Amino acid sequence: MLTLHTADLLVTGPGSVPVPGGAVLVEGDRIAGVGPYEALAERYPHARTRRWPGVLTPGLVVRGAELLLERTYYPDDPYEIAELGADPVTGAEALDALGLTEARWGNSARRATQKLLSRGVVAVGGRLRVPSVRTAVSRSGLALIPAVPVLPGDGRASGAPDAGDSVPPSLDPFAGRDAVAGAFHGALERGGPARFAAFDAPDLDALLARGATTCVATVIGGRLLHRRR
Incomplete structure (x- = not known):
């Protein structure tokens, strides 16, 4: 089944240009597409959509x-x-x-x-x-x-x-870092592994300030392994 994960802002990796209203298309355990939600939804009308608040990034x-x-x-x-x-x-x-x-x-x-x-x-x-x-x-x-x-x-x-x-090891992936991108594990790209997270923060600066506990969803291998209730 195809699933579109979309958020207010998509950041695909370190140094990438943020995509407002961006989305990640997942098929199985891989990423089948990355880009603006509207374009992906039009191309794949039967894909299930999961909407998350804030920013969607590579997993940490x-x-x-x-x-x-x-x-x-x-x-x-x-x-x-x-x-x-x-x-x-x-x-x-x-x-x-x-x-x-x-x-x-x-x-x-x-x-x-x-x-x-x-x-x-x-x-x-x-x-x-x-x-x-x-x-x-x-x-x-x-x-x-x-x-x-x-x-x-x-x-x-x-x-x-x-x-x-x-900096002592910490459950906080941002500990000892001065930018969120330092905690990214890889990047989001077509054909790559479907592992990413969504955070209830408007951008990366706000995410660094508010912390990783703002996470609302974590996807690994295409599976939703954490979802804030």
Whole structure:
């Protein structure tokens, strides 16, 4: 089935010219077309349309997979919140005190992947060593990539080679970046993978200011894996 995802503004990749009223046409797990919604809708009149507020962009990537998923524990809501609180647990001493099993690490990672999807994230950069954590990431639909490329707007591209490394890994894909484009995972183009996100913000500057939690939809492999209710 063909599906048209459209928003008030479409940004197809770093340095691209924004397209007001743009759309991405999805067929299966690939992008079948990119451009103005009206033109695509006229050419493909039987395509289903999904309309999103704000801006539609490539999906985002976060760095630091090991720290985020294997050295941070996300309490199970509501069962562990009373004892552990709602904030993620970090630090070797605190984690050792929990006596975490591999199964619990896998469940924690599953909760973390849901948080990432709700921020428009489609890929995580780094290495994972715990099998249950790798399984949780794989099943979530998120891609695990060995390294995060330096793109325009990434804090690491501003002179000091280790500038980005000074920023602790975060669930926020914009952490340590001075522009949204630095967090893009690839670009939206015909024949490419259908992975993108929509955010309730009028443009990229507003998105950077408001944050990735404005995400209203995340699509990976053509599937809608997150939708704000």
